[in-house]
Amino acid sequence: MKPQERLHRGLGQRQIEMIAIGGCIGTGLFMGSGKTISSAGPAVILIYAITGLMLYFVMRAMGELLLHNLDYKSFVDFSDDILGPRAGFFVGWSYWFAWIVAAIAEIIAITSYVSFWWPYFPPWASAIATISVLTTINLLTVKAFGELEFWLAIIKVIAIIGLILVGCWLSATGFVSTDGVKASITNLWAYDGIFPNGFPGLMAGLQTTIFAFAGMEIIGTMMAEAKEPRKMIPDAIRKIPWRILIFYIGTVTVMMMVTPWVNISPDKSPFVGMFSLVGLASAASLVNFVVASSATSSSNSGIFATSRMLYGLAQNHKAPAIFGKLSSHQIPAGGVFLATLLMLSVSIILTMVDSMMEAFQMVGAIAALIFIFIWSMILLAHLVYQQRHPQAHKHSAFRMPMSKFMPYVIFAFFLVVIYALSLDHVTRIALYVLPGWFALLAVFYQLKLRGSRT
Numbered sequence: 001m002k003p004q005e006r007l008h009r010g011l012g013q014r015q016i017e018m019i020a021i022g023g024c025i026g027t028g029l030f031m032g033s034g035k036t037i038s039s040a041g042p043a044v045i046l047i048y049a050i051t052g053l054m055l056y057f058v059m060r061a062m063g064e065l066l067l068h069n070l071d072y073k074s075f076v077d078f079s080d081d082i083l084g085p086r087a088g089f090f091v092g093w094s095y096w097f098a099w100i101v102a103a104i105a106e107i108i109a110i111t112s113y114v115s116f117w118w119p120y121f122p123p124w125a126s127a128i129a130t131i132s133v134l135t136t137i138n139l140l141t142v143k144a145f146g147e148l149e150f151w152l153a154i155i156k157v158i159a160i161i162g163l164i165l166v167g168c169w170l171s172a173t174g175f176v177s178t179d180g181v182k183a184s185i186t187n188l189w190a191y192d193g194i195f196p197n198g199f200p201g202l203m204a205g206l207q208t209t210i211f212a213f214a215g216m217e218i219i220g221t222m223m224a225e226a227k228e229p230r231k232m233i234p235d236a237i238r239k240i241p242w243r244i245l246i247f248y249i250g251t252v253t254v255m256m257m258v259t260p261w262v263n264i265s266p267d268k269s270p271f272v273g274m275f276s277l278v279g280l281a282s283a284a285s286l287v288n289f290v291v292a293s294s295a296t297s298s299s300n301s302g303i304f305a306t307s308r309m310l311y312g313l314a315q316n317h318k319a320p321a322i323f324g325k326l327s328s329h330q331i332p333a334g335g336v337f338l339a340t341l342l343m344l345s346v347s348i349i350l351t352m353v354d355s356m357m358e359a360f361q362m363v364g365a366i367a368a369l370i371f372i373f374i375w376s377m378i379l380l381a382h383l384v385y386q387q388r389h390p391q392a393h394k395h396s397a398f399r400m401p402m403s404k405f406m407p408y409v410i411f412a413f414f415l416v417v418i419y420a421l422s423l424d425h426v427t428r429i430a431l432y433v434l435p436g437w438f439a440l441l442a443v444f445y446q447l448k449l450r451g452s453r454t
Contacts, residue, residue, distance in 0.1 A: 033212065033252055035361065038266035040205030041196040042188045044252050047205045048212075052244035054410045055213050056237075058375045060400040061382035061407070062217060063237045067230060067398050068385070075217065075378050076312055082381045082388070085318075089445050090438070091377050092313045096306045097437060098370035102214055103302030103343050105363040106295040107131065112360070113292035116272065117285070128344065130296060135340040138303045139331055152297035159290035160247050163271065167254030175258070183258040191262050206420040207427045211364040212248070214371045215298065216240065217378070218305055234398045299343070307335030318448070358426055365427035369434050372414050379407040 036044050065078045072078045076095065080088025110130050111123035137148055169175075170183040177183070188194070195201065219236050255270050264270045272288045311332035314324030327333040386393050386403060393399060400406070421427040 033208075033255075034264055034268055034270040035266040036205045036208045036212075037252060037256065037261050037264045037270060039197065039207075040201040041192070041261045042194045042256055043196075043202055044205050044209075044256075044261075045249055047202060047209050048244070048248040048252065050413070051206075051209050051213055052241070052248060054413050055216055055375065056240050056244070057400065057402070057406050057410060058378055059216055059219070059237045059240055060398075061403070062219075062378045063233055064393070064396050064398050064400050065378070065382060065385060066233060068389070068392055068396065070229060074309070074312055075374070075381070076309065078385075079377055079381050080316065082384050083377070086445060087377060087381075088316070089313075089318050089448070090441055091374060092309055092318060093441055093444075094370050094437070095374050096309045096313070098214070098367050098374060099302040099305045099309070100339060100342050101363055101370065102211075102367040103299045103306075103339070105211070105360055105367060106299040106302065107343060108360045108363065109295040110292055110299070113269070113288055113295065116288045130299065131340050131344045134296070134300050134303055135336060137300065138307065138336045138340075139327065139333055140329060148300060149297060152293050152300070155290055155293050156297070157247075159287065160251055163287070164246075164250050164254050167258045171254075171257045177259070179263075181260060181263065185257050187257050187260045188253070191260050196261070200423075203420040203423055206417050207365065207424055208361065210372065210417050211368040214367055215301060217371075217374065218301055237398075302343075303336055303339045306339040307332045310335035310338065362426050362429055365421055365430040366433050369418070369421065369430045370437070372417060373434070376411065376414060379410060383407055 033044070036047065040047055062075055065075070065082075066072050069078070069081075072081070076088050076092040079091040107127050107130060111126040114121055114126040115123070137144060167183075171185055173183075175183040181187075184190075197204070219233060251271075255264070259270070269288075269291055271291055310319055310323045311326075313319035314321055323332065323334045323338070325332070325334060382400060382403065393403070418431070422431055
């Protein structure tokens with residue numbers, strides 16, 4: 001393959017680092033945490049900790065497999081090689097679909113954030129404007145994408161650290177909000193304890209928590225465009241636990257210290273609501289800008305991930321050849337256009353529903369369930385790899401810890417999450433969509449096989 005026909009290795013260390021952070025901090029946290037907190041109360045801290053721990057091990061499995069063979073450009077490649085072409089086909093197209101759905105959820109969130117400033121601005125107009133800008137950016141060089149993600153991630157990091165510091169200061173000084181509630185660490189247990197809603201609360205919290213972590217695996221789609229994958233990928237994955245501790249557990253803990261969980265609305269972003277509650281209108285507007293930029297970042301990542309995934313599928317004859325062609329900027333433009341077209345059409349429809357949060361929750365649940373399938377396939381590939389290449393696994397420079405039994409623990413956790421999704425009438429829709437999607441893939445795979453034989 002000629003150099004101009006390959007993806008360009010234009011992502012440096014700082015960009016990989018920030019894109020990895022961006023993958024850990026999304027709208028599922030900024031917007032969905034209100035629903036999670038109102039369902040589980042302070043127990044949300046435990047939910048985020050357990051979910052983050054499980055997915056950290058998934059990322060370690062993915063990292064070891066990617067570095068086992070640098071010819072693997074993504075987890076689709078090792079799924080194809082280790083589990084077979086059918087698995088590679090299902091994983092690749094499912095990941096493409098998951099990010100399309102996730103990006104639609106982000107666009108819905110953006111329209112909600114825009115209404116904070118301009119309540120009468122049509123949601124469909126916000127969707128069109130956002131997607132148009134993201135399409136333009138993704139048609140530029142990969143370096144342009146990396147730069148945008150770098151600065152959007154910087155905004156997230158500064159905002160969250162600032163929120164934690166402000167929240168700690170408000171709690172330490174005993175700040176009293178406009179509705180007479182005092183900020184204090186005791187708010188974490190003063191309202192019916194740490195587990196106020198018991199086991200049902202934990203299950204309800206899991207429904208939205210899992211989507212908050214979707215995107216971690218985007219690191220695994222950057223192998224072809226990372227300058228030093230052997231160094232960059234492990235570094236990015238090793239820092240995931242610290243990011244979870246700070247950005248997930250730290251933020252929700254501080255929010256519940258300032259605003260008791262019983263006062264946090266499930267239908268609004270608690271990040272914006274916290275500053276509105278304490279009477280800091282200008283700060284609330286600033287935080288709204290941050291969460292809007294976060295959703296924009298996630299949508300941007302969705303277009304990036306789907307276009308690269310479609311490019312890889314086309315290169316391996318699992319998608320139409322047109323999606324395997326690169327533009328003059330070495331960008332898979334066909335995949336970019338298809339992603340933005342689908343996002344635009346569905347987002348406009350969903351922004352016309354009565355409940356924006358319900359639409360977000362439904363779409364987020366569909367995406368979360370597909371991501372669970374992707375993560376499970378990564379673990380399954382790692383288990384097969386351990387059996388086929390025991391020496392490579394034993395001497396791996398980035399070996400997955402507790403690899404003999406941890407995948408089975410994570411599988412059990414995923415079953416609990418699926419059970420939790422079945423308990424709510426909105427998230428239950430996702431359980432009906434996934435079998436239909438797999439049936440469609442099975443039909444297309446059989447048609448592909450027949451086409452290759454003729």
